[in-house]
Amino acid sequence: MSAVTLYVPGDASAVSVGADRVASALEMEAGKRGREVRIVRNGSRGLFWLEPLVEVVTAAGRVAYGPVSAAQVSKLLDAGLLEGGAHELRLGDMAVHPWLASQQRLTCARLGIVDPASLDDYLAHGGYAGLGAALAMQPADIVRTVAESGLRGRGGAAFPTGIKWQTVLDQRVAQKYIACNADEGDSGTFSDRMLMEGDPLSLIEGMTIAGLAVGATQGYIYLRVEYPHAARALARALKAARERGYLGADVRGSGKSFDIAVRLGAGAYICGEETSMLESLEGRRGEVRVRPPLPAIKGLFGQPTVVNNVVTLATVPIVLARGAQFYKDFGVGKSRGTIPLQLAGNVKQGGLVERAFGLTVNELVNGYGGGSATGRPVRTVQIGGPLGAYLPTSQFDTPLEYEALSAKNALLGHGGVVVFDDRVDMARMARYALEFCAVESCGKCTPCRLGSARGVELVDRIISTRTGATVPNVRLDGDLALLDELCDTMFNGSLCGLGGMTPFPVRSALTHFREDFQRGH
Numbered sequence: 001m002s003a004v005t006l007y008v009p010g011d012a013s014a015v016s017v018g019a020d021r022v023a024s025a026l027e028m029e030a031g032k033r034g035r036e037v038r039i040v041r042n043g044s045r046g047l048f049w050l051e052p053l054v055e056v057v058t059a060a061g062r063v064a065y066g067p068v069s070a071a072q073v074s075k076l077l078d079a080g081l082l083e084g085g086a087h088e089l090r091l092g093d094m095a096v097h098p099w100l101a102s103q104q105r106l107t108c109a110r111l112g113i114v115d116p117a118s119l120d121d122y123l124a125h126g127g128y129a130g131l132g133a134a135l136a137m138q139p140a141d142i143v144r145t146v147a148e149s150g151l152r153g154r155g156g157a158a159f160p161t162g163i164k165w166q167t168v169l170d171q172r173v174a175q176k177y178i179a180c181n182a183d184e185g186d187s188g189t190f191s192d193r194m195l196m197e198g199d200p201l202s203l204i205e206g207m208t209i210a211g212l213a214v215g216a217t218q219g220y221i222y223l224r225v226e227y228p229h230a231a232r233a234l235a236r237a238l239k240a241a242r243e244r245g246y247l248g249a250d251v252r253g254s255g256k257s258f259d260i261a262v263r264l265g266a267g268a269y270i271c272g273e274e275t276s277m278l279e280s281l282e283g284r285r286g287e288v289r290v291r292p293p294l295p296a297i298k299g300l301f302g303q304p305t306v307v308n309n310v311v312t313l314a315t316v317p318i319v320l321a322r323g324a325q326f327y328k329d330f331g332v333g334k335s336r337g338t339i340p341l342q343l344a345g346n347v348k349q350g351g352l353v354e355r356a357f358g359l360t361v362n363e364l365v366n367g368y369g370g371g372s373a374t375g376r377p378v379r380t381v382q383i384g385g386p387l388g389a390y391l392p393t394s395q396f397d398t399p400l401e402y403e404a405l406s407a408k409n410a411l412l413g414h415g416g417v418v419v420f421d422d423r424v425d426m427a428r429m430a431r432y433a434l435e436f437c438a439v440e441s442c443g444k445c446t447p448c449r450l451g452s453a454r455g456v457e458l459v460d461r462i463i464s465t466r467t468g469a470t471v472p473n474v475r476l477d478g479d480l481a482l483l484d485e486l487c488d489t490m491f492n493g494s495l496c497g498l499g500g501m502t503p504f505p506v507r508s509a510l511t512h513f514r515e516d517f518q519r520g521h
């Protein structure tokens with residue numbers, strides 16, 4: 001009897017709930033039954049409440065079971081898991097699971113499907129088609145294709161990728177760089193991590209295309225140190241790409257050179273800001289650089305540098321393989337294509353949802369998410385990481401796209417959506433935003449360095465006021481006005497987005513949940 005292939009995610013989210021133990025148990029229990037198994041450690045498909053999700057390859061296709069614990073493995077094998085047998089944990093074919101079938105997976109199309117350690121598997125699932133197309137094009141045509149696709153940076157600022165690449169292409173110098181921002185510091189975000197762990201070659205291919213497009217020969221991936229699984233997956237994939245001529249001095253016989261090195265971050269949130277990231281890559285303390293000059297003109301080691309997020313770069317191969325129009329046909333308004341949304345916090349069904357821009361908050365949170373994990377009413381969501389605004393349920397009909405959110409004084413950022421139920425104290429969440437800013441501030445400018453610390457003190461005073469009957473109302477009103485003024489100063493006077501965007505969570509809490517700041521709450 002030939003070996004049965006099993007997929008058990010090696011993704012950090014699956015490992016954190018016991019996937020390694022499940023893989024060992026499957027091997028052991030199969031051995032006891034005289035059955036040979038080949039276990040592939042794939043990425044997660046992104047349905048976290050079903051992890052560890054085990055899939056078995058049968059004559060009828062892949063059959064999934066989940067969530068599987070190591071203790072259940074023996075009974076699952078007795079029930080015929082290796083043949084796709086019936087069991088209460090049997091989920092069937094994940095390709096038709098409604099949570100996945102309703103998604104529009106482009107960037108994350110291979111997640112959970114391929115073996116991240118296998119270049120052949122990557123090729124078999126459409127990998128390197130984008131590079132093939134790019135190799136037949138002139139650099140300016142590659143840049144034009146990316147510009148025409150409407151792709152905007154997925155790291156947070158949503159800057160048009162094609163314009164950034166054109167700026168770097170236009171610099172007439174010998175040395176340019178591609179710097180991939182894999183710091184992924186935003187709370188509730190994990191799409192970069194999942195891509196690097198589950199489909200690392202898509203990022204490598206995207207960076208190689210970027211190198212060909214702008215004339216860069218060296219790329220760096222600035223990876224947060226807290227992602228050891230991603231570091232291992234990238235190291236394996238880089239080695240395979242080099243061995244097969246997809247990286248190196250002569251990329252696929254083109255005569256063009258491109259290679260990538262991974263550098264581990266130092267663990268500070270500010271190192272995700274692109275100029276701090278460049279400082280850190282150069283071996284210095286992560287401190288924001290004054291702009292101009294832009295990194296596209298004077299970036300890493302003073303040379304023109306493309307700085308792009310993991311998702312942005314991993315999306316480029318699709319644009320090249322399928323064409324600008326194909327990609328542009330997804331989305332709404334100026335938000336073209338798809339976005340991997342990440343659903344986290346107090347939510348029943350957390351995970352990764354890739355859809356064209358325009359899905360509403362309600363469809364994401366109550367549809368895909370199934371409401372709160374506690375079963376209590378959802379009160380708010382924070383969108384776009386720790387510097388993102390809180391949206392009240394009255395605005396849950398807002399489409400998840402850049403302009404619609406901006407019109408609500410909110411932002412999409414890196415696509416993280418964190419859910420809170422009705423027990424959340426929004427004054428404490430405002431305090432948390434200011435405290436986060438105080439702790440993570442690089443210290444270069446006063447509105448952020450001092451403003452955040454004064455803001456924490458102010459919210460502390462407001463919180464003590466709201467419960468203490470002895471403090472006059474006039475003091476509370478004055479403090480609320482002062483907090484608003486402080487937000488103005490930080491927004492207008494900070495050198496970078498950390499100080500500049502902290503007012504978003506604070507102001508949204510003040511605007512939509514003012515009762516939480518007031519006496520008697």
Ligand SMILES: Cc1cc2nc3c(=O)[nH]c(=O)nc-3n(C[C@H](O)[C@H](O)[C@H](O)COP(=O)(O)O)c2cc1C
Binds near residue numbers: 186270273274
């Ligand atoms: C405080 C702060 C933290 C940031 N953290 C990240 C991060 O972790 N990852 C990221 O890709 N971009 C982050 N950014 C955005 C980057 O500065 C930059 O816009 C992005 O890497 C550019 O890539 P993109 O155009 O592909 O989005 C951060 C920005 C700020 C202000």
Ligand code: SF4
Binds near residue numbers: 270440442
């Ligand atoms: S806003 Fe904060 S993090 Fe940004 S440069 Fe100023 S002090 Fe540094």
